[in-house]
Amino acid sequence: MNQVIDAGALAPLYKEVKRLLTASIAEGEWQAGAALPSETRLAQRFSVSIGTVRKAIDELVAERIVVRHQGRGTFVASHGANRLMFHFFHVVPRGERTREYPDTETLAFRRARAEPAEAATLRLAAGEPVYRIRNLLSLAGRPVMLDDLVLPQALYPDLTEKVFSSRDNTIYHLYQTRYGVNVLRTSERLSAALADAETAGLLGLRKGAPLLEINRVALSYHHAPVELRRSLVDTSEHEYLSDLGRANAG
Protein backbone atom coordinates (compact mmCIF):
# COMPACT_ATOMS: atom_id res chain seq x y z
CA MET A 1 0.00 0.00 0.00
CA ASN A 2 2.96 2.32 0.18
CA GLN A 3 3.72 4.79 -2.52
CA VAL A 4 6.55 3.85 -4.84
CA ILE A 5 9.19 6.39 -5.76
CA ASP A 6 8.15 8.25 -8.88
CA ALA A 7 11.69 9.33 -9.81
CA GLY A 8 10.57 12.86 -10.49
CA ALA A 9 8.67 11.93 -13.63
CA LEU A 10 6.72 14.82 -15.08
CA ALA A 11 4.12 12.69 -16.85
CA PRO A 12 1.93 10.10 -15.11
CA LEU A 13 3.39 6.62 -15.05
CA TYR A 14 0.59 5.12 -17.09
CA LYS A 15 1.18 7.67 -19.85
CA GLU A 16 4.80 6.60 -19.96
CA VAL A 17 3.75 2.95 -20.11
CA LYS A 18 1.35 3.82 -22.91
CA ARG A 19 4.12 5.62 -24.78
CA LEU A 20 6.43 2.63 -24.49
CA LEU A 21 3.71 0.24 -25.64
CA THR A 22 2.83 2.43 -28.62
CA ALA A 23 6.51 2.72 -29.55
CA SER A 24 6.96 -1.06 -29.41
CA ILE A 25 3.90 -1.58 -31.60
CA ALA A 26 5.02 1.10 -34.07
CA GLU A 27 8.47 -0.49 -34.24
CA GLY A 28 6.96 -3.87 -34.94
CA GLU A 29 7.85 -5.73 -31.75
CA TRP A 30 4.27 -6.97 -31.89
CA GLN A 31 2.82 -7.13 -35.39
CA ALA A 32 -0.77 -6.33 -36.25
CA GLY A 33 -3.00 -9.12 -35.00
CA ALA A 34 -0.39 -10.44 -32.59
CA ALA A 35 -0.97 -10.78 -28.86
CA LEU A 36 0.73 -8.48 -26.40
CA PRO A 37 2.28 -10.03 -23.30
CA SER A 38 -0.22 -10.52 -20.49
CA GLU A 39 -0.94 -7.63 -18.18
CA THR A 40 0.96 -9.38 -15.40
CA ARG A 41 4.05 -9.73 -17.57
CA LEU A 42 3.83 -6.14 -18.78
CA ALA A 43 3.56 -4.97 -15.18
CA GLN A 44 6.78 -6.84 -14.38
CA ARG A 45 8.50 -5.56 -17.52
CA PHE A 46 7.78 -1.93 -16.67
CA SER A 47 8.02 -2.37 -12.89
CA VAL A 48 4.56 -0.96 -12.30
CA SER A 49 1.39 -2.43 -10.88
CA ILE A 50 -1.19 -4.17 -13.03
CA GLY A 51 -3.62 -1.33 -12.47
CA THR A 52 -1.24 1.10 -14.12
CA VAL A 53 -0.76 -1.21 -17.10
CA ARG A 54 -4.52 -1.55 -17.38
CA LYS A 55 -5.00 2.19 -17.44
CA ALA A 56 -2.41 2.53 -20.21
CA ILE A 57 -4.10 -0.22 -22.22
CA ASP A 58 -7.51 1.37 -21.57
CA GLU A 59 -6.36 4.39 -23.55
CA LEU A 60 -4.85 2.27 -26.32
CA VAL A 61 -8.20 0.50 -26.59
CA ALA A 62 -10.04 3.83 -26.75
CA GLU A 63 -7.74 4.87 -29.59
CA ARG A 64 -8.26 1.50 -31.26
CA ILE A 65 -4.57 0.71 -31.26
CA VAL A 66 -5.21 -2.58 -29.47
CA VAL A 67 -8.19 -4.83 -28.85
CA ARG A 68 -8.89 -6.81 -25.70
CA HIS A 69 -10.51 -10.24 -25.66
CA GLN A 70 -11.46 -11.55 -22.27
CA GLY A 71 -9.80 -14.86 -21.55
CA ARG A 72 -7.62 -14.69 -24.65
CA GLY A 73 -5.41 -11.64 -24.40
CA THR A 74 -4.77 -8.19 -25.82
CA PHE A 75 -4.02 -7.87 -29.52
CA VAL A 76 -2.63 -5.23 -31.84
CA ALA A 77 -5.58 -3.92 -33.87
CA SER A 78 -5.79 -5.32 -37.36
CA HIS A 79 -7.65 -4.16 -40.45
CA GLY A 80 -8.54 -7.65 -41.59
CA ALA A 81 -10.77 -10.32 -40.24
CA ASN A 82 -13.39 -8.43 -38.32
CA ARG A 83 -16.06 -5.84 -38.79
CA LEU A 84 -13.47 -3.19 -38.07
CA MET A 85 -13.01 -3.45 -41.82
CA PHE A 86 -15.95 -1.10 -42.10
CA HIS A 87 -14.63 1.37 -39.62
CA PHE A 88 -13.43 3.80 -42.23
CA PHE A 89 -16.19 3.28 -44.76
CA HIS A 90 -19.04 5.68 -44.05
CA VAL A 91 -21.25 5.34 -47.12
CA VAL A 92 -24.53 3.56 -46.48
CA PRO A 93 -27.80 3.16 -48.35
CA ARG A 94 -30.22 6.01 -47.61
CA GLY A 95 -31.86 5.66 -44.23
CA GLU A 96 -29.97 2.52 -43.25
CA ARG A 97 -27.03 1.72 -41.04
CA THR A 98 -26.06 -1.54 -42.67
CA ARG A 99 -23.09 -1.46 -44.96
CA GLU A 100 -22.10 -3.84 -47.65
CA TYR A 101 -18.55 -4.13 -48.80
CA PRO A 102 -17.92 -2.25 -52.06
CA ASP A 103 -16.48 -3.81 -55.21
CA THR A 104 -13.47 -1.79 -56.29
CA GLU A 105 -11.93 -1.42 -59.71
CA THR A 106 -8.53 0.18 -60.24
CA LEU A 107 -8.87 2.66 -63.09
CA ALA A 108 -5.39 4.16 -62.95
CA PHE A 109 -2.07 3.64 -61.22
CA ARG A 110 0.67 6.18 -61.90
CA ARG A 111 3.93 7.38 -60.42
CA ALA A 112 4.12 11.13 -60.11
CA ARG A 113 5.45 14.01 -58.01
CA ALA A 114 3.64 15.58 -55.07
CA GLU A 115 1.95 18.91 -55.67
CA PRO A 116 2.89 21.56 -53.09
CA ALA A 117 -0.43 21.28 -51.26
CA GLU A 118 -0.25 17.48 -51.19
CA ALA A 119 3.34 17.57 -50.02
CA ALA A 120 2.44 19.89 -47.19
CA THR A 121 -0.37 17.63 -45.98
CA LEU A 122 1.74 14.50 -46.31
CA ARG A 123 4.70 16.23 -44.67
CA LEU A 124 6.91 15.72 -47.71
CA ALA A 125 9.07 18.09 -49.70
CA ALA A 126 7.31 19.38 -52.81
CA GLY A 127 8.04 17.19 -55.80
CA GLU A 128 8.73 14.01 -53.83
CA PRO A 129 7.62 10.83 -55.59
CA VAL A 130 4.08 9.63 -54.96
CA TYR A 131 1.65 7.14 -56.41
CA ARG A 132 -1.61 8.40 -57.88
CA ILE A 133 -4.28 5.76 -57.88
CA ARG A 134 -7.85 6.02 -59.08
CA ASN A 135 -10.49 3.56 -57.88
CA LEU A 136 -14.10 3.14 -58.82
CA LEU A 137 -16.27 1.71 -56.04
CA SER A 138 -19.54 -0.04 -56.69
CA LEU A 139 -22.33 -1.03 -54.35
CA ALA A 140 -24.88 -3.59 -55.42
CA GLY A 141 -23.25 -3.64 -58.83
CA ARG A 142 -23.67 0.07 -59.49
CA PRO A 143 -20.83 2.63 -59.43
CA VAL A 144 -21.26 5.01 -56.49
CA MET A 145 -17.91 6.49 -55.61
CA LEU A 146 -14.74 7.61 -57.34
CA ASP A 147 -11.59 7.64 -55.22
CA ASP A 148 -8.32 9.39 -56.03
CA LEU A 149 -5.46 8.34 -53.77
CA VAL A 150 -2.07 9.93 -53.25
CA LEU A 151 0.57 7.83 -51.46
CA PRO A 152 4.18 8.68 -50.66
CA GLN A 153 6.35 6.19 -52.54
CA ALA A 154 8.80 6.15 -49.66
CA LEU A 155 6.25 4.46 -47.40
CA TYR A 156 5.23 1.80 -49.93
CA PRO A 157 8.53 1.06 -51.70
CA ASP A 158 7.72 -1.72 -54.13
CA LEU A 159 4.05 -1.04 -54.74
CA THR A 160 2.87 -1.87 -58.25
CA GLU A 161 -0.49 -1.83 -59.93
CA LYS A 162 -0.52 -5.61 -59.86
CA VAL A 163 0.18 -5.76 -56.13
CA PHE A 164 -2.38 -3.07 -55.47
CA SER A 165 -5.24 -4.44 -57.51
CA SER A 166 -4.69 -8.10 -56.69
CA ARG A 167 -5.07 -7.53 -52.94
CA ASP A 168 -7.63 -9.85 -51.37
CA ASN A 169 -8.70 -7.48 -48.62
CA THR A 170 -9.03 -3.77 -47.92
CA ILE A 171 -6.49 -1.22 -49.02
CA TYR A 172 -5.61 -0.46 -45.41
CA HIS A 173 -5.06 -4.14 -44.80
CA LEU A 174 -2.58 -4.12 -47.67
CA TYR A 175 -0.73 -1.16 -46.15
CA GLN A 176 -0.62 -2.96 -42.84
CA THR A 177 0.44 -6.42 -43.88
CA ARG A 178 2.84 -5.57 -46.68
CA TYR A 179 4.33 -2.30 -45.48
CA GLY A 180 3.72 -2.24 -41.75
CA VAL A 181 1.75 0.97 -42.17
CA ASN A 182 -1.11 0.97 -39.71
CA VAL A 183 -3.96 3.39 -40.36
CA LEU A 184 -5.44 4.34 -36.99
CA ARG A 185 -7.55 7.37 -37.70
CA THR A 186 -8.74 9.50 -40.56
CA SER A 187 -9.54 13.19 -40.76
CA GLU A 188 -12.20 14.08 -43.27
CA ARG A 189 -13.44 17.34 -44.76
CA LEU A 190 -16.68 17.22 -46.70
CA SER A 191 -18.17 19.53 -49.25
CA ALA A 192 -20.57 19.52 -52.18
CA ALA A 193 -19.46 19.62 -55.80
CA LEU A 194 -20.86 19.23 -59.29
CA ALA A 195 -19.89 16.32 -61.53
CA ASP A 196 -17.65 17.21 -64.44
CA ALA A 197 -18.03 15.34 -67.70
CA GLU A 198 -15.42 12.68 -66.92
CA THR A 199 -16.67 11.94 -63.41
CA ALA A 200 -20.26 11.90 -64.58
CA GLY A 201 -19.36 9.36 -67.23
CA LEU A 202 -17.63 7.07 -64.76
CA LEU A 203 -20.48 7.22 -62.26
CA GLY A 204 -23.24 7.02 -64.84
CA LEU A 205 -24.58 10.50 -64.08
CA ARG A 206 -25.36 13.64 -65.99
CA LYS A 207 -22.75 16.37 -66.02
CA GLY A 208 -23.60 18.84 -63.27
CA ALA A 209 -25.11 16.22 -60.96
CA PRO A 210 -24.45 16.93 -57.26
CA LEU A 211 -21.64 14.96 -55.65
CA LEU A 212 -20.40 14.66 -52.10
CA GLU A 213 -16.69 15.37 -52.00
CA ILE A 214 -14.67 13.86 -49.16
CA ASN A 215 -11.08 14.87 -48.59
CA ARG A 216 -9.45 12.38 -46.29
CA VAL A 217 -6.08 12.21 -44.61
CA ALA A 218 -5.22 8.79 -43.18
CA LEU A 219 -3.07 8.92 -40.05
CA SER A 220 -0.85 6.37 -38.37
CA TYR A 221 1.01 6.41 -35.06
CA HIS A 222 2.11 9.84 -33.86
CA HIS A 223 -0.37 11.40 -36.32
CA ALA A 224 1.88 10.61 -39.24
CA PRO A 225 -0.07 11.07 -42.51
CA VAL A 226 0.22 8.01 -44.75
CA GLU A 227 -2.39 8.54 -47.46
CA LEU A 228 -4.41 11.29 -49.11
CA ARG A 229 -7.76 10.42 -50.64
CA ARG A 230 -10.39 12.44 -52.41
CA SER A 231 -13.72 10.66 -52.84
CA LEU A 232 -16.60 11.81 -55.01
CA VAL A 233 -19.83 10.14 -53.98
CA ASP A 234 -23.11 9.89 -55.81
CA THR A 235 -25.54 10.40 -52.95
CA SER A 236 -28.73 9.90 -54.89
CA GLU A 237 -29.20 6.51 -53.24
CA HIS A 238 -26.55 6.61 -50.52
CA GLU A 239 -25.54 8.82 -47.62
CA TYR A 240 -22.49 9.56 -45.52
CA LEU A 241 -23.06 8.49 -41.92
CA SER A 242 -21.02 10.61 -39.55
CA ASP A 243 -21.17 8.64 -36.35
CA LEU A 244 -20.14 5.12 -37.14
CA GLY A 245 -17.49 3.71 -34.85
CA ARG A 246 -18.94 5.70 -32.00
CA ALA A 247 -20.57 3.79 -29.21
CA ASN A 248 -22.97 3.84 -26.31
CA ALA A 249 -24.26 7.05 -24.67
CA GLY A 250 -26.34 7.13 -21.52
Place this chain on the structure above:
Amino acid sequence: MNQVIDAGALAPLYKEVKRLLTASIAEGEWQAGAALPSETRLAQRFSVSIGTVRKAIDELVAERIVVRHQGRGTFVASHGANRLMFHFFHVVPRGERTREYPDTETLAFRRARAEPAEAATLRLAAGEPVYRIRNLLSLAGRPVMLDDLVLPQALYPDLTEKVFSSRDNTIYHLYQTRYGVNVLRTSERLSAALADAETAGLLGLRKGAPLLEINRVALSYHHAPVELRRSLVDTSEHEYLSDLGRANAG
Protein backbone atom coordinates in the same frame (compact mmCIF):
# COMPACT_ATOMS: atom_id res chain seq x y z
CA MET B 1 -8.89 -6.71 0.41
CA ASN B 2 -11.70 -9.20 0.69
CA GLN B 3 -14.36 -9.48 -1.92
CA VAL B 4 -17.69 -8.03 -1.06
CA ILE B 5 -20.89 -9.90 -1.76
CA ASP B 6 -22.15 -9.02 -5.21
CA ALA B 7 -25.74 -10.13 -4.54
CA GLY B 8 -25.97 -11.96 -7.84
CA ALA B 9 -26.00 -8.80 -9.91
CA LEU B 10 -25.95 -9.51 -13.63
CA ALA B 11 -24.37 -6.23 -14.67
CA PRO B 12 -21.09 -4.94 -13.27
CA LEU B 13 -21.46 -2.75 -10.23
CA TYR B 14 -19.95 0.30 -11.90
CA LYS B 15 -22.49 0.03 -14.74
CA GLU B 16 -25.23 0.08 -12.16
CA VAL B 17 -23.68 3.12 -10.49
CA LYS B 18 -23.43 4.79 -13.88
CA ARG B 19 -27.07 4.01 -14.57
CA LEU B 20 -28.13 5.52 -11.24
CA LEU B 21 -26.03 8.62 -11.83
CA THR B 22 -27.41 9.08 -15.34
CA ALA B 23 -30.94 8.66 -14.05
CA SER B 24 -30.41 11.25 -11.33
CA ILE B 25 -29.01 13.69 -13.86
CA ALA B 26 -31.83 13.04 -16.32
CA GLU B 27 -34.38 13.55 -13.54
CA GLY B 28 -32.78 16.84 -12.60
CA GLU B 29 -31.38 15.99 -9.16
CA TRP B 30 -28.29 17.80 -10.39
CA GLN B 31 -28.97 20.45 -13.01
CA ALA B 32 -26.70 21.21 -15.94
CA GLY B 33 -23.61 22.98 -14.68
CA ALA B 34 -24.11 21.84 -11.09
CA ALA B 35 -21.54 19.86 -9.14
CA LEU B 36 -22.09 16.22 -8.33
CA PRO B 37 -21.34 15.05 -4.80
CA SER B 38 -17.69 14.19 -4.29
CA GLU B 39 -16.47 10.74 -5.23
CA THR B 40 -16.14 9.85 -1.57
CA ARG B 41 -19.76 10.79 -0.87
CA LEU B 42 -21.01 8.95 -3.95
CA ALA B 43 -19.10 5.86 -2.85
CA GLN B 44 -20.88 6.02 0.51
CA ARG B 45 -24.25 6.68 -1.09
CA PHE B 46 -24.01 3.63 -3.33
CA SER B 47 -22.06 1.50 -0.84
CA VAL B 48 -19.24 0.85 -3.26
CA SER B 49 -15.57 1.74 -3.25
CA ILE B 50 -14.25 4.96 -4.72
CA GLY B 51 -12.60 3.05 -7.55
CA THR B 52 -15.97 1.78 -8.69
CA VAL B 53 -17.45 5.27 -8.62
CA ARG B 54 -14.48 6.54 -10.57
CA LYS B 55 -14.95 3.92 -13.26
CA ALA B 56 -18.61 4.85 -13.59
CA ILE B 57 -17.72 8.53 -13.87
CA ASP B 58 -14.96 7.71 -16.36
CA GLU B 59 -17.63 6.48 -18.74
CA LEU B 60 -19.88 9.46 -18.11
CA VAL B 61 -16.93 11.70 -18.94
CA ALA B 62 -16.24 9.75 -22.13
CA GLU B 63 -19.87 10.27 -23.12
CA ARG B 64 -19.62 13.94 -22.21
CA ILE B 65 -22.45 13.70 -19.70
CA VAL B 66 -20.23 15.14 -16.97
CA VAL B 67 -16.97 17.07 -16.81
CA ARG B 68 -14.27 16.70 -14.18
CA HIS B 69 -12.17 19.55 -12.83
CA GLN B 70 -9.30 18.57 -10.63
CA GLY B 71 -9.53 20.18 -7.24
CA ARG B 72 -13.02 21.56 -7.91
CA GLY B 73 -15.34 18.67 -8.52
CA THR B 74 -17.39 16.86 -11.13
CA PHE B 75 -20.07 18.80 -13.00
CA VAL B 76 -23.02 18.01 -15.21
CA ALA B 77 -22.03 18.99 -18.75
CA SER B 78 -23.49 22.26 -19.91
CA HIS B 79 -23.93 23.79 -23.35
CA GLY B 80 -23.05 27.26 -22.24
CA ALA B 81 -19.88 28.82 -21.00
CA ASN B 82 -17.14 26.78 -22.57
CA ARG B 83 -15.86 25.75 -25.93
CA LEU B 84 -18.17 22.76 -25.80
CA MET B 85 -20.49 25.25 -27.46
CA PHE B 86 -18.79 24.36 -30.71
CA HIS B 87 -19.03 20.67 -30.18
CA PHE B 88 -21.95 20.23 -32.52
CA PHE B 89 -20.98 22.84 -35.08
CA HIS B 90 -18.83 21.25 -37.77
CA VAL B 91 -18.63 23.94 -40.44
CA VAL B 92 -15.22 25.58 -40.74
CA PRO B 93 -13.50 27.80 -43.31
CA ARG B 94 -11.77 25.73 -46.02
CA GLY B 95 -8.51 24.23 -44.82
CA GLU B 96 -8.83 25.50 -41.26
CA ARG B 97 -9.85 24.07 -37.93
CA THR B 98 -10.79 27.28 -36.24
CA ARG B 99 -14.46 28.04 -35.92
CA GLU B 100 -16.20 31.28 -35.36
CA TYR B 101 -19.63 31.42 -33.90
CA PRO B 102 -22.33 31.95 -36.53
CA ASP B 103 -24.87 34.77 -36.51
CA THR B 104 -28.34 33.30 -36.75
CA GLU B 105 -31.53 34.83 -38.04
CA THR B 106 -34.92 33.22 -37.51
CA LEU B 107 -36.76 33.26 -40.84
CA ALA B 108 -39.82 31.28 -39.83
CA PHE B 109 -41.46 29.84 -36.74
CA ARG B 110 -44.60 27.76 -37.24
CA ARG B 111 -46.71 25.22 -35.41
CA ALA B 112 -47.51 22.18 -37.50
CA ARG B 113 -48.08 18.42 -37.45
CA ALA B 114 -45.35 15.81 -37.81
CA GLU B 115 -45.06 14.09 -41.16
CA PRO B 116 -45.00 10.29 -40.89
CA ALA B 117 -41.24 10.08 -41.52
CA GLU B 118 -40.52 12.80 -38.99
CA ALA B 119 -42.80 11.22 -36.44
CA ALA B 120 -41.03 7.90 -36.84
CA THR B 121 -37.61 9.44 -36.27
CA LEU B 122 -38.82 11.51 -33.33
CA ARG B 123 -40.70 8.52 -31.91
CA LEU B 124 -44.03 10.33 -32.06
CA ALA B 125 -47.37 9.33 -33.49
CA ALA B 126 -47.94 10.74 -36.97
CA GLY B 127 -49.67 14.09 -36.82
CA GLU B 128 -48.45 15.05 -33.35
CA PRO B 129 -47.82 18.76 -32.93
CA VAL B 130 -44.35 20.05 -33.74
CA TYR B 131 -42.63 23.35 -34.28
CA ARG B 132 -41.06 24.08 -37.64
CA ILE B 133 -38.32 26.64 -37.44
CA ARG B 134 -36.15 28.03 -40.18
CA ASN B 135 -32.80 29.66 -39.41
CA LEU B 136 -30.29 31.37 -41.61
CA LEU B 137 -26.71 31.16 -40.35
CA SER B 138 -24.04 33.59 -41.39
CA LEU B 139 -20.29 33.47 -40.98
CA ALA B 140 -18.22 36.61 -41.33
CA GLY B 141 -21.40 38.43 -42.28
CA ARG B 142 -22.25 36.21 -45.23
CA PRO B 143 -25.07 33.63 -45.28
CA VAL B 144 -23.64 30.12 -45.40
CA MET B 145 -26.21 27.71 -44.03
CA LEU B 146 -29.96 27.27 -43.98
CA ASP B 147 -31.37 25.20 -41.12
CA ASP B 148 -34.84 23.70 -40.89
CA LEU B 149 -35.70 22.41 -37.43
CA VAL B 150 -38.52 20.14 -36.31
CA LEU B 151 -39.21 19.97 -32.56
CA PRO B 152 -41.88 18.02 -30.70
CA GLN B 153 -44.12 20.56 -28.99
CA ALA B 154 -44.50 18.21 -26.05
CA LEU B 155 -40.84 18.61 -25.12
CA TYR B 156 -40.82 22.41 -25.37
CA PRO B 157 -44.28 23.34 -24.08
CA ASP B 158 -44.34 27.11 -24.10
CA LEU B 159 -41.87 27.82 -26.86
CA THR B 160 -42.63 30.91 -28.92
CA GLU B 161 -40.85 32.70 -31.69
CA LYS B 162 -39.95 35.46 -29.26
CA VAL B 163 -38.45 33.06 -26.75
CA PHE B 164 -36.61 31.22 -29.48
CA SER B 165 -35.11 34.16 -31.29
CA SER B 166 -34.27 36.22 -28.22
CA ARG B 167 -32.07 33.53 -26.72
CA ASP B 168 -28.63 34.85 -25.79
CA ASN B 169 -26.78 31.61 -26.36
CA THR B 170 -26.95 28.47 -28.50
CA ILE B 171 -30.18 26.70 -29.32
CA TYR B 172 -29.08 23.66 -27.35
CA HIS B 173 -28.38 25.90 -24.37
CA LEU B 174 -31.98 27.13 -24.61
CA TYR B 175 -33.27 23.56 -24.66
CA GLN B 176 -31.17 22.78 -21.63
CA THR B 177 -31.83 25.77 -19.43
CA ARG B 178 -35.48 26.36 -20.21
CA TYR B 179 -36.75 22.85 -20.81
CA GLY B 180 -34.21 20.58 -19.13
CA VAL B 181 -33.59 18.91 -22.46
CA ASN B 182 -29.93 18.02 -22.67
CA VAL B 183 -28.51 17.26 -26.10
CA LEU B 184 -25.70 14.75 -25.65
CA ARG B 185 -25.05 13.42 -29.10
CA THR B 186 -26.11 13.92 -32.67
CA SER B 187 -26.39 11.49 -35.54
CA GLU B 188 -25.81 13.02 -38.94
CA ARG B 189 -26.33 11.82 -42.50
CA LEU B 190 -24.72 13.86 -45.26
CA SER B 191 -25.43 14.07 -48.94
CA ALA B 192 -25.06 16.45 -51.86
CA ALA B 193 -27.95 18.44 -53.30
CA LEU B 194 -28.66 21.25 -55.74
CA ALA B 195 -29.99 24.58 -54.59
CA ASP B 196 -33.59 25.27 -55.54
CA ALA B 197 -34.64 28.80 -56.36
CA GLU B 198 -35.75 29.69 -52.84
CA THR B 199 -32.65 28.31 -51.11
CA ALA B 200 -30.37 29.89 -53.69
CA GLY B 201 -32.00 33.24 -53.06
CA LEU B 202 -31.53 32.99 -49.31
CA LEU B 203 -27.90 31.93 -49.56
CA GLY B 204 -27.02 34.32 -52.35
CA LEU B 205 -26.30 31.56 -54.86
CA ARG B 206 -27.43 30.63 -58.33
CA LYS B 207 -30.15 28.02 -58.65
CA GLY B 208 -28.50 24.64 -59.17
CA ALA B 209 -25.45 25.47 -57.06
CA PRO B 210 -24.12 22.46 -55.11
CA LEU B 211 -25.08 22.27 -51.45
CA LEU B 212 -24.09 19.98 -48.64
CA GLU B 213 -27.20 18.57 -47.01
CA ILE B 214 -26.95 17.45 -43.39
CA ASN B 215 -29.78 15.55 -41.77
CA ARG B 216 -29.29 15.57 -38.03
CA VAL B 217 -31.07 13.89 -35.16
CA ALA B 218 -30.22 15.32 -31.75
CA LEU B 219 -30.29 12.75 -28.95
CA SER B 220 -30.60 13.08 -25.20
CA TYR B 221 -30.31 10.56 -22.38
CA HIS B 222 -31.29 7.02 -23.31
CA HIS B 223 -30.98 7.95 -26.98
CA ALA B 224 -34.22 9.89 -26.89
CA PRO B 225 -34.53 12.04 -30.04
CA VAL B 226 -35.31 15.67 -29.17
CA GLU B 227 -34.80 17.57 -32.41
CA LEU B 228 -34.66 17.04 -36.17
CA ARG B 229 -32.61 19.39 -38.27
CA ARG B 230 -31.87 19.62 -41.95
CA SER B 231 -29.02 21.93 -42.88
CA LEU B 232 -28.12 23.10 -46.36
CA VAL B 233 -24.57 24.40 -46.49
CA ASP B 234 -22.86 26.48 -49.13
CA THR B 235 -19.45 24.81 -49.20
CA SER B 236 -17.80 27.12 -51.68
CA GLU B 237 -15.78 28.69 -48.89
CA HIS B 238 -16.46 26.32 -46.00
CA GLU B 239 -16.19 22.61 -45.25
CA TYR B 240 -17.68 20.07 -42.90
CA LEU B 241 -15.02 18.72 -40.55
CA SER B 242 -15.87 15.19 -39.48
CA ASP B 243 -13.54 14.67 -36.57
CA LEU B 244 -14.03 17.55 -34.20
CA GLY B 245 -14.56 16.55 -30.62
CA ARG B 246 -12.32 13.57 -31.10
CA ALA B 247 -9.06 13.55 -29.20
CA ASN B 248 -5.54 12.25 -29.02
CA ALA B 249 -4.31 9.11 -30.78
CA GLY B 250 -0.89 7.57 -30.22
Place this chain on the structure above:
DNA sequence: TAGTGGTCTAGACCACCTG
Protein backbone atom coordinates in the same frame (compact mmCIF):
# COMPACT_ATOMS: atom_id res chain seq x y z
C1' DT C 1 -5.94 24.24 5.51
C1' DA C 2 -9.35 21.41 3.89
C1' DG C 3 -11.48 19.29 0.13
C1' DT C 4 -11.48 17.64 -4.53
C1' DG C 5 -10.10 14.84 -8.29
C1' DG C 6 -5.67 12.24 -10.31
C1' DT C 7 -2.40 8.58 -9.81
C1' DC C 8 -0.65 4.30 -8.08
C1' DT C 9 -0.37 0.17 -5.56
C1' DA C 10 -1.61 -4.66 -3.91
C1' DG C 11 -4.37 -8.12 -3.96
C1' DA C 12 -8.90 -10.54 -4.17
C1' DC C 13 -12.42 -12.99 -6.90
C1' DC C 14 -15.01 -13.64 -11.27
C1' DA C 15 -15.91 -14.81 -16.23
C1' DC C 16 -14.10 -16.50 -20.14
C1' DC C 17 -11.15 -19.12 -23.27
C1' DT C 18 -7.94 -22.66 -24.43
C1' DG C 19 -5.57 -26.89 -23.58
Place this chain on the structure above:
DNA sequence: AGGTGGTCTAGACCACTAC
Protein backbone atom coordinates in the same frame (compact mmCIF):
# COMPACT_ATOMS: atom_id res chain seq x y z
C1' DA D 1 -6.67 -26.81 -14.98
C1' DG D 2 -4.32 -22.85 -15.93
C1' DG D 3 -4.02 -18.42 -17.95
C1' DT D 4 -6.16 -14.10 -19.44
C1' DG D 5 -8.72 -10.05 -19.04
C1' DG D 6 -12.83 -7.88 -16.08
C1' DT D 7 -14.37 -6.19 -11.72
C1' DC D 8 -13.89 -4.53 -7.09
C1' DT D 9 -11.83 -3.17 -2.94
C1' DA D 10 -8.84 -0.41 0.41
C1' DG D 11 -5.84 2.81 1.13
C1' DA D 12 -1.75 5.75 0.07
C1' DC D 13 0.15 10.11 -1.82
C1' DC D 14 0.02 13.96 -5.20
C1' DA D 15 -1.76 18.21 -7.62
C1' DC D 16 -4.93 21.54 -7.82
C1' DT D 17 -8.54 24.80 -6.06
C1' DA D 18 -10.88 27.34 -2.83
C1' DC D 19 -11.11 29.92 1.39
